[in-house]
Amino acid sequence: MSEVIQTTIAGRTLKVDYGKVGRLSNCAILISYGDTVVLVNANSSAKPRDGVDFFPLSIEYEERLYSVGKIPGGFIKREGKPTDKAILHARAIDRPLRPLFPKGYRNDVQVVCTVVSVEQDNLPDILSINGASLALCLSSIPFNTPVGAVSVGIVDGDFVINPGLEQRKKSTLNLTVCATEDRVMMVEAGGDEIAEDVMYNAINFGFEECKKIAKFQREAMKKYGKEKDIPELYKVDETLENEVRNFSFDSIKEAMYITDKDERNDALDEVKKKLDEEFGDKYPDNKADISDVVYRIQKEIVRNMLLNEHRRPDGRKFDEVRPISCEVGILPRTHGTGLFTRGLTQVMTVATLGSLGDVQVLDGIGLEESKRYIHHYNFPSYSTGETRPLRGPGRREIGHGALAEKALIPLIPSESEFPYTIRLVSEVLSSNGSTSQASICGSTLALLDAGVPIKRPAAGIAIGLITSDDLSQEELLTDIQGIEDFFGDMDFKVGGTEEGITAIQFDTKIHGLSLHCIKETLERAKKARLFILDKINACISAPRKDLSKYAPKTFTMSIDTDKIRDVIGAGGKVINKIIAETGVKIDIKEDGNIFVMSDDTESAKKALKIIDDLTREVKVGEIYLGKVTKTTNFGAFVEILPGKEGLVHISKLDFTRVNKVEDIVSVGDEILVKVIEIDNQGRINLSRKDAIKDSEKKKSDED
CATH class of the missing domain: 3.30.230.70 (GHMP Kinase, N-terminal domain)
Structure with a gap:
């Protein structure tokens, strides 16, 4: 129905x-x-x-x-x-x-x-x-x-x-x-x-x-609604659970109270080894159940430690951020790099600057067709000391990259202020909690090192939560590490600047958060963010004044919009010829702004001159150095600007009578000519003898 x-x-x-x-x-x-x-x-x-x-x-x-x-x-x-x-x-x-x-x-x-x-x-x-x-x-x-x-x-x-x-x-x-x-x-x-x-x-x-x-x-x-199914819920055998608990609870608790992560993991490995020796033969088909009991014992101990003993696994205060270090410029050939370390979490972000033609083209159901600021995030297996096949980015990596990108979007300069495509890649080198927020910090460092004039630095922090079963008790944890995230109830990530928030992402493992908890979390995150921003500013307080010598240089000019077709040419013939001759990249916007990018300044200037010549208006009375493209019995055709030709009548070639055009000029010769007329059909009439006369007069006046 x-x-x-x-x-x-x-x-x-x-x-x-x-x-x-x-x-x-x-x-x-x-x-x-x-x-x-x-x-x-x-x-x-x-x-x-x-x-x-x-x-x-x-x-x-x-x-x-x-x-x-x-x-x-x-x-x-x-x-x-x-x-x-x-x-x-x-x-x-x-x-x-x-x-x-x-x-x-x-x-x-x-x-x-x-x-x-x-x-x-x-x-x-x-x-x-x-x-x-x-x-x-x-x-x-x-x-x-x-x-x-x-x-x-x-x-x-x-x-x-x-x-x-x-x-x-x-x-x-x-x-x-x-x-x-x-x-x-x-x-x-x-x-x-x-x-x-x-x-x-x-x-x-x-x-x-x-x-x-x-x-x-x-x-x-x-x-x-349909009648709900009665679910078959997974549950460990009660006898097995009691045996594992009685055998291992005290040992697991002792291990969980070790503050050093590596030592704690070694102690837990030893407990798991003893469990295997004790129960491996007795329960050969229940290894997953034994692991589940161990997990729940760990969770119970950590949560009790935090909620009732008010003690964090690494001994920090509940609002304390782990030790932080910031470095920039650590890679010699890249355009900008930032290395951000917070405790055992470490992220290196590399900034690359490209032409506006390097934008990412989007093919989706939204109206956005391209992106000139792109942030990618990689989380390799070695970041957690593990081994697994290296494949393309998963959903988590795409999500973390998008979150860091969102945090920095409001701070990225406009195209007119900084005519580059910007790509950031955050490499997670070590992971022990909130690598996405470390990516924001590392990216800020990389942008500043690359000389990108961002509005102001940004930083990110994650706040965790431990609650009692009835939600009557709550404890917030600033800068959660892996163990607190794993056994906790919330991962509340906040990115922003000293002025305010630019990005939030939070989710929870429980049935939601109270408004009071959200309000307190935002205030806790602000305090931690300002602390981190002080560390970033101490490392690099402003964008570098000069771009890396390995970054391409961008030059701009503006032309009338009705001249754009002259620069592009039929089927892109003209612009492709300029690119082939000079080796530059050229981007033309609909408003007439042109961006020329090249590693070589002289090549860029050459391209700009060609474009300027293509779009310049020919004016009566001006003198040009042109090239003879064709001769006839009545005169010579001379190209004075790219795509713009005029006729020098045989009577205007020299001061004396000329019997044959080829006696004065040949195809390929470069000669000075003066524009003496542009008729109502747009045809350009030139004079070689008038150009010579004007040049000699100018030289005489200078002498």
């Missing part, structure tokens, strides 16, 4: 068609907001997956270019692997939903959000979060806590829910808030140095709207 469910969000109708499509899925809905439509399918396996120690949830966000009336580029002409943006949107759907499934649930669950129609005023990624939550709620899959999602902007000083395209262009904030009816589950933000109190109020503003959406979903679930 087909049902239509709808509500109103920010004055626009959210409509859900349920039971109309995808009838073999556990639940399939068409959810629309304005003319933006997403098809959402939710399915699960009948039984738990064997041999896994995690919840196998798969969130897929599929962009179809027909949704915006585009045919894919390239030879194949069909969508390929997900774009980076699609991957980021899939991660944003996953994070608020995953913690709300039952603990120990091991069935495969897949939610596929297919974007089938897009109106740019209504974002499909926000709609997909709501659609994924509602589809899970209406299905028989054991998901019972609906999540609402909205975007929040600041336009002319006012908060706006789900801003439209023109409002987003004006907005100083791009905030996504996901929440249940009770608590905030996930926040992502990019902003133009937003003050902490403004950011908190924006989150609260979005939270209030999310609660309404979650309530709408709950009512729909009660009225139309």
Whole structure:
């Protein structure tokens, strides 16, 4: 039976068609907001997956270019692997939903959000979060806590829910808030140095709207939802758990209280070795269960240490940042490098400057067609002292790179201020907590070292959280390290400058955060960020005045827009010839600005002169050094500027009578000529004898 469910969000109708499509899925809905439509399918396996120690949830966000009336580029002409943006949107759907499934649930669950129609005023990624939550709620899959999602902007000083395209262009904030009816589950933000109190109020503003959406979903679930499956939850055999606990608890506790990470890991390895000797033969098929018990013992000990003993594993204060060091210019041939170390977390970022033609071309459902500032992040296996195959970037790497990129976007100079494409690559050399935020710091160092005139330095920090089971106790942890992230409840990342916040990403392993916790976290992050910025400023306080000698140099000029075609030529013939002759790169903008880039200054100047000659207006009375291109019985044709020819009549070749043109000039000769007339048809008439006369007079006057 087909049902239509709808509500109103920010004055626009959210409509859900349920039971109309995808009838073999556990639940399939068409959810629309304005003319933006997403098809959402939710399915699960009948039984738990064997041999896994995690919840196998798969969130897929599929962009179809027909949704915006585009045919894919390239030879194949069909969508390929997900774009980076699609991957980021899939991660944003996953994070608020995953913690709300039952603990120990091991069935495969897949939610596929297919974007089938897009109106740019209504974002499909926000709609997909709501659609994924509602589809899970209406299905028989054991998901019972609906999540609402909205975007929040600041336009002319006012908060706006789900801003439209023109409002987003004006907005100083791009905030996504996901929440249940009770608590905030996930926040992502990019902003133009937003003050902490403004950011908190924006989150609260979005939270209030999310609660309404979650309530709408709950009512729909009660009225139309399927009966929920009773899940088969993974649980370790009680006898096995008791035996492992009795044998190893004290040894694990002793190991967990060692402050040095390497020594702690060595002690834990010794405990695991003894466990294998004790239980390997007795429980040969239960090694995964033994590991799970050990994990839960570690988690219990660390959480008790933090929450009740008020002691961190490495002995730091709860608001203390690990030791920091900053270096720049460590690689001799790159355009800029920054090495940032915080405790055992270390990131090296390398900056590369390129021409404006090096921008990244985008082929997606958004309006953005290219990017001139790009940030990539690599997380190799050696950063954690492990071995695994080196393949392309995974979802986590794409997400961390995008977060660091978002934190620095408001600080990057405009194209007119700094006409370069900028690429940053953050290499994680050592990982022990919050490498994404270390990437922001390393990138700031690299940009300053490269001489990029950024607005001001940025830094990032991650705040963790430990709560009691009933959420009545909370402890915030500044600059969480790996063990605190692994056993904790939250990873709240905040990037920004001394003026305010430029990026936020937080997710939680529990059923959300209170507003009080969010407010305190933002203040804690600000204090730590300012501390780190002091360290960065002590290393390099301003962009270098000169670019690296290995960086290309850019020269600019401006021409009338109606002259652009003269520089490009038919099929690019003219511009390609200039590039071939000079070896430079040339980028021409629609407004007539031209950027010439070259490692060699003389080559760039030569290209600029050619372009200047191409676009100069020929004026009557001016003298030019031209080249004879053709001779006839009535005169000679002379090219005085690229693409501009005039005729020297035989009577204007010399002071005496000329019987034959070739007696005076030949093809290929360079001669001085004066423009004596441009007729009403644009034809140029030249005189060699007038040019000679004027030149001799000028020389006489100088003598």
